[in-house]
Amino acid sequence: EAEVAQSPRYKITEKSQAVAFWCDPISGHATLYWYRQILGQGPELLVQFQDESVVDDSQLPKDRFSAERLKGVDSTLKIQPAELGDSAMYLCASTPGPSTGYTFGSGTRLTVV
Amino acid sequence: TQLLEQSPQFLSIQEGENLTVYCNSSSVFSSLQWYRQEPGEGPVLLVTVVTGGEVKKLKRLTFQFGDARKDSSLHITAAQPGDTGLYLCAPGFSGTYKYIFGTGTRLKVLA
Numbered sequence: 001e002a003e004v005a006q007s008p009r010y011k012i013t014e015k016s017q018a019v020a021f022w023c024d025p026i027s028g029h030a031t032l033y034w035y036r037q038i039l040g041q042g043p044e045l046l047v048q049f050q051d052e053s054v055v056d057d058s059q060l061p062k063d064r065f066s067a068e069r070l071k072g073v074d075s076t077l078k079i080q081p082a083e084l085g086d087s088a089m090y091l092c093a094s095t096p097g098p099s100t101g102y103t104f105g106s107g108t109r110l111t112v113v
Numbered sequence: 114t115q116l117l118e119q120s121p122q123f124l125s126i127q128e129g130e131n132l133t134v135y136c137n138s139s140s141v142f143s144s145l146q147w148y149r150q151e152p153g154e155g156p157v158l159l160v161t162v163v164t165g166g167e168v169k170k171l172k173r174l175t176f177q178f179g180d181a182r183k184d185s186s187l188h189i190t191a192a193q194p195g196d197t198g199l200y201l202c203a204p205g206f207s208g209t210y211k212y213i214f215g216t217g218t219r220l221k222v223l224a
Contacts, residue, residue, distance in 0.1 A: 004155075033212065042117075042201050042214030043156070056212070091155050101146050104155030 002026040006092050006105035013112055018080035021108045024073070025094030031055075033102065034067055034077050035091040043091055049075060082112045116140060117202055117215035125221045129191050134218040136185045136202035144205030145185045147176055148214075149198045156201055163205070192222045 005024040013019045025032050030051050035043035046065065048056040051072040060067065064083070069075040079086055089109050093102040120135045136145065144163045148156035160169050162178035162185060169176045173196075175188040189196055202215040 040199075040217070040219065042203075042217045044214075045212040048212065093155070101148075101158035101161060102156070104157070106153070107155050109153070 002103075004092055004094055004103050004105035006090075006108055008108055009106065010109045011111070013082050013110070015084055015112050016081040018078065019082050019110065020076055020078045021090050021092075021110075023075045023077070023092030023105060025075075025092070026096075026103055029094035029096050029103070030072070031095045031097075032069060032075050033093045033095075034075070035093065037089040037091055037107075039088070046077070079110075082110075084112050086110060087112045116213055117204070119200070119202060119215040119218045121218060122216065123219050123221075125223065126192055128193055128222055128224050130222075131188070131190050132192055132220070133186055133188045134200055134220070136187075136215050138183050141182050142204045143182070145178055145182075146203045146205060147185070147187055148201040148203065149196075150201060151198045156199075161205065189220075192220075194222045194224045196220060197222050 007022050011019055032049045034046040036046050037043040046060045047067045049069045052069050065079055067077045087110055089107045091104050091107045093104045095102055116138055118137050126132055144161055146161045147159045149159055150156040160171055160176045162169055162176055165182045166180045167178045173190045177186050200218045
């Protein structure tokens with residue numbers, strides 16, 4: 001069964017350092033999402049891509065977060081500088097179209113110390 | 114104020130018991146999805162309900178979409194430890210309220 005790949009699974013970084021997460025969606029899925037999930041809460045959308053274009057980044061803290069999907073396939077989410085409040089699970093999801101559910105990756109658990 | 118309120122927030126029950134969790138909103142949705150998320154993993158789609166009043170069954174799980182399409186419930190019969198996880202509801206992809214999730218219900222089933 002096709003999966004959304006994310007790496008790394010776990011990341012510990014010191015505050016003020018840079019950190020990057022990678023996501024490879026299911027082949028053929030044009031839409032890719034990055035979500036942030038604080039422990040015990042539902043995921044919150046950070047950014048949505050349609051192919052290589054950003055569709056919605058209204059919730060992305062652009063002073064420190066950036067996301068790209070240069071070739072419309074895999075994607076990278078970067079945080080620079082990391083803050084203690086960024087500690088969370090970062091989830092990537094993809095969909096083939098607007099009427100189907102998400103397929104999520106296993107996420108990257110970020111701890112900022 | 115959350116658009117999608119889920120209740121209860123936490124639930125701990127013994128294996129074999131029945132339970133119901135709820136997803137409520139004041140807004141109307143064209144469809145609603147339910148996900149289960151196990152610790153350390155991403156959410157996995159369980160079902161999408163589309164029609165007001167619709168009932169869908171997935172083995173021991175029964176999902177219902179409210180007649181007015183503002184709320185939904187998930188009933189689990191004879192819960193098992195494998196049902197443990199965070200249950201999330203989310204609107205479908207059409208309409209105004211896309212890409213959001215409910216507050217979640219954390220279920221623990223004790224053996």
